[in-house]
Amino acid sequence: MHSGDRGSETFGALLRFFRERTGMTQEALGRHVGYSKSQVAMVERGERSPKGQLVEIADEVLGAQGALAVLAEKEFGKGGLRPWTEDYLAEEKKAAALHVYQTHLIPGSLQTEAYARAVITCNCYPTLEDEEIEKQVATRLRRQQLFARKPPPNVSYVLEESTLTRPLGGPAALKEQLHHILAIGELRHVEIQVMPHDRQVHAGLNGSMILLETEERRQLAYVEGHRGGYFVSEQPDLGDLLGKYGTLRAQALNPEESATLIEEVAGKL
Numbered sequence: 402m403h404s405g406d407r408g409s410e411t412f413g414a415l416l417r418f419f420r421e422r423t424g425m426t427q428e429a430l431g432r433h434v435g436y437s438k439s440q441v442a443m444v445e446r447g448e449r450s451p452k453g454q455l456v457e458i459a460d461e462v463l464g465a466q467g468a469l470a471v472l473a474e475k476e477f478g479k480g481g482l483r484p485w486t487e488d489y490l491a492e493e494k495k496a497a498a499l500h501v502y503q504t505h506l507i508p509g510s511l512q513t514e515a516y517a518r519a520v521i522t523c524n525c526y527p528t529l530e531d532e533e534i535e536k537q538v539a540t541r542l543r544r545q546q547l548f549a550r551k552p553p554p555n556v557s558y559v560l561e562e563s564t565l566t567r568p569l570g571g572p573a574a575l576k577e578q579l580h581h582i583l584a585i586g587e588l589r590h591v592e593i594q595v596m597p598h599d600r601q602v603h604a605g606l607n608g609s610m611i612l613l614e615t616e617e618r619r620q621l622a623y624v625e626g627h628r629g630g631y632f633v634s635e636q637p638d639l640g641d642l643l644g645k646y647g648t649l650r651a652q653a654l655n656p657e658e659s660a661t662l663i664e665e666v667a668g669k670l
Contacts, residue, residue, distance in 0.1 A: 409476040410447030412469070417445040419463040434458045450477055453530040489611075489623050489630060493544065498555040498614035502605055502649055507564055507578055510544045511585060516578040517541045519570030553590040555614075559605075559649045560659075562598045565666045572670045579667040586660055594653040595662050604648035612646055 420430055427441040434441075434455045443449040451459075451473060460469040493499060493510070501508045506520060521529070521537050529537075547554055568575045586593040596603070611623040622633040622642040633639050654662060 408444060408447040408449045408451075409472075412451070412472050412476050413445040413447040415465075415472055416451075416459060416463075416469060419459070419465045419469065420445075423463050425463065430459060430462070433462050449527075452527070452533065488632075489625070490540075490544065492613055492615065492621065492623070492632075493547065493611075495616045496547070496554055496613045497616055497618060498612075499547065500557045500612040500646055502559045502610050502646060503564060504561045504605070504609050505564065506567065506569060507560070507582070508558060509541050510547060511558065511578075511582055512541055513574070513578050513581050514538060514542060515570050515574040519574060523569070548585060548588060548591065553588075555590055557592045557594070557650070559594050559596055559646070559653050561596050562662070565595065565663060568670075576667050576670040579663050579670075583660060583663055583667075586656065586663075592656045593659055593663075594650060594656055595659040596649065596653045597662070600652055602652065604645045604652060607645075610642055610646065612643060 420427070426438075427445070428438040430436070431438050431441045435453060436444075436455065440449065444451055444455070456469055456473040459465070460467060463469070499510070501510070507516060509517070512520065518534065518538050521534050521541070547556070565579060566575075570578075582593060585591055596605070609625070611625075613621045613623060615621060619634075620639060620643065622639055624631060624633065624642075633642060653659070
């Protein structure tokens with residue numbers, strides 16, 4: 402489990418070691434990498450992950466000979482993703498089954514390029530560099546390889562109706578996104594359901610969740626929030642989430658009714 406670790410104390414300590422070895426101040430390093438003195442200090446304390454070109458530039462100007470780059474890849478991943486996200490994506494990539502309940506936006510594994518870019522751009526604080534945004538968009542789009550895998554995983558989604566109407570990226574991007582959902586929903590191993598606004602009873606009021614069945618047929622749940630994400634693998638918590646998801650599917654519109662609703666929403670854009 403990784404929880405809320407925006408930076409890395411290990412990376413920060415190594416950065417400080419090489420900086421102090423060269424006699425360079427935090428302010429001077431900041432000038433090289435486009436950071437303020439306080440931003441460099443936050444990275445060194447492990448309070449902030451290195452953004453932009455900090456790793457590459459610092460590695461060169463501090464004479465780290467690749468040590469900072471190697472540690473940064475280990476701590477933060479290749480795609481600029483937080484470590485708990487890397488853990489989840491590793492499981493999703495090989496899952497035998499994937500079941501997703503989402504409350505606020507279209508799930509990442511269903512997102513189109515335009516929609517994903519809008520989400521990543523507006524959902525990050527501090528602001529991401531353009532290069533980092535594009536890396537994350539590419540990583541997100543690669544997740545859709547799960548739909549073409551052999552043998553195909555069993556995949557289901559329960560989406561709140563509000564996810565279909567929130568115009569992230571603008572009406573054109575949303576319309577394209579809805580048509581993409583309809584296309585994915587036609588696959589034999591995928592079922593997409595919508596939880597309508599007027600549902601008077603609801604099993605998912607505590608928030609989004611993802612349920613996984615690993616390639617070894619082991620069941621896991623994954624929950625993510627503002628400060629991090631974690632897997633649930635022990636009873637009774639795992640059983641509770643499995644039960645809630647089953648109830649959500651029963652409460653939602655069936656796949657055919659859901660497709661009709663999605664078509665209606667897209668038609669109004």
